[in-house]
Amino acid sequence: MSKSNKILSISDLGEFGLIDHLTKDFSISDKQLIKGIGDDAAVFSNGDTCTLVTTDLLVEGIHFNLIYTPLKHLGYKSVVVNLSDIFAMNAIPKYITVSIAVSNKFSVQALEQIYEGIKIACERFDVELIGGDTTSSLSGLFINIMAIGQAKKDEIVYRSGAKKNDLVCVSGDLGASYMGLQLLEREKEVFLADTSIQPELSGYEYIVERQLKPEPRRDILKKLKEAGIQPNAMIDISDGLSSEMLHLCKNSNLGCVIYEEKLPIHQQTILAAEMFRLDPSLPALNGGEDYELLFTVPLSQKEIIDKIHDISIIGYMHENKDYKMFVPRNGVEIELRAQGWNAMRE
């Protein structure tokens, strides 16, 4: 059997490789289309303003577990992970569509709870539900949400705009959502072994909430705008800092240096990591589902950035595109690698 006839499994390629592979033959010739596949959202122009589009599919048993995920939170999270992609383009989300496939064993009341969470997200972020589809599945719950945003053409920030020596900045803290998930998974196992035992999550409320009810960082965009800063490049952190950092490097054709000591990590994340005998930098680098913003700004704006609360400078862009380094506390540089949470890896 020749190599080209080998039956490839999906996990051979991984999620990003798979999408690249499947879409490589699709040509882009439309003149209004500014950005197709390959950023947080696609962009096309309508005269002065541009429209941005992104979509995410959440699958029961892969992306969420209904044992510990309240349906209202699930509805909320399904929306905001898409809004986060629009914010990551420095754009304003306007509309969403919601497609849900659900087993007939699901009650209408259960669906109502999902829609209640969707509604809260819509109201909080000023977006409107404009369409969708609701249908049966033979088993399991599937939620596909598409978000549409708008921005002026010159205000859109792509993954590709980073310049050499740019400061690499990140909002909030990293790794909390992943550690929250580990806790929830552990308590699920305990519960399944003995359903009379209630989950022990006290002291870890922050990281559990980061997993169940993430908040996209519209507030950071507002602060940056008020400070007169428009990032050169931006991406949201859904698959872990390392993975997203490598996307920024690849798209901007640059390298980077990231310092371990600069990684913002919440105290609860550190405590939970220690409990699971993990180095806290691992979830911060590779945990995923943080929905923080990772962006670059010119070195000249360091003083302004330093004054903005909840933004950390974690490194800089390097002119050599093959030089993508992580500097641990011991100072011995190692290559930055993506070991991000990957939905296709199972």
Add this chain to the structure above:
Amino acid sequence: MSKSNKILSISDLGEFGLIDHLTKDFSISDKQLIKGIGDDAAVFSNGDTCTLVTTDLLVEGIHFNLIYTPLKHLGYKSVVVNLSDIFAMNAIPKYITVSIAVSNKFSVQALEQIYEGIKIACERFDVELIGGDTTSSLSGLFINIMAIGQAKKDEIVYRSGAKKNDLVCVSGDLGASYMGLQLLEREKEVFLADTSIQPELSGYEYIVERQLKPEPRRDILKKLKEAGIQPNAMIDISDGLSSEMLHLCKNSNLGCVIYEEKLPIHQQTILAAEMFRLDPSLPALNGGEDYELLFTVPLSQKEIIDKIHDISIIGYMHENKDYKMFVPRNGVEIELRAQGWNAMRE
């Protein structure tokens, strides 16, 4: 237990009732939004032009069966059913996104076949794939496609625009896709009982193709435009003529009269219906998945419509919104009822 606490099952409400129920509390306040939920596509304005959005979720075992659905056809059909919704607004589809959830048992080659069909549809209808998501499912294949179209504001045709005495017109023929599905289902049962038996579909190629590879009617829009006709109201027939006709009536606040003898039915549909001991008018009225256009035009345009190939006048809009009648060949009017194919009914 009070009535309001009754656990409603999804099948209690049906697909349309369910969507209405779940979205009733969502307010629409955005000034750019012209049409939210409730037509073939949502519409929002961008200055001179409008953007239209529609989405459809196809689920293995509910909307398609992989035993008799070639993957390439499935990819093609998944795209064109969405394009059909855009055409039904008298708009031009421009972009699609594709979200796929698939079990890891699926090979990359199988996904490639789906994308090959998607690509053929994109090329045939001049649309571009601009984004999407690919992820795992624990079982089954799920395809969610979203289509974006464009149109000038005054060229968009809604379900709500029909006027009293308008002629009700339909493109192509009706019921073929449903009868094609019945044939495929029958051959599947035969095959499952004895896998050495090959399917017997000769003489029924047209209706099988209508099921597996429907064609949205861009050509009809072109002909109407060339003839100087812009329909007052339009919808595409995905859930059966009766169901769609009632949508037009409800949205236009009118009744209708539909004549059985005017229903366009293909010879193969009639033969297959007879083989299954069905009145051929039943699949024509309720079969679904025809993806033909159902539209209304002023009575004054009858002569022009009569000259356009592949359009049938099947009735007219009645000024009394409670008068929605079907006139069988025997002349004894009965009320038109929706018994359309309904994905939530199972």
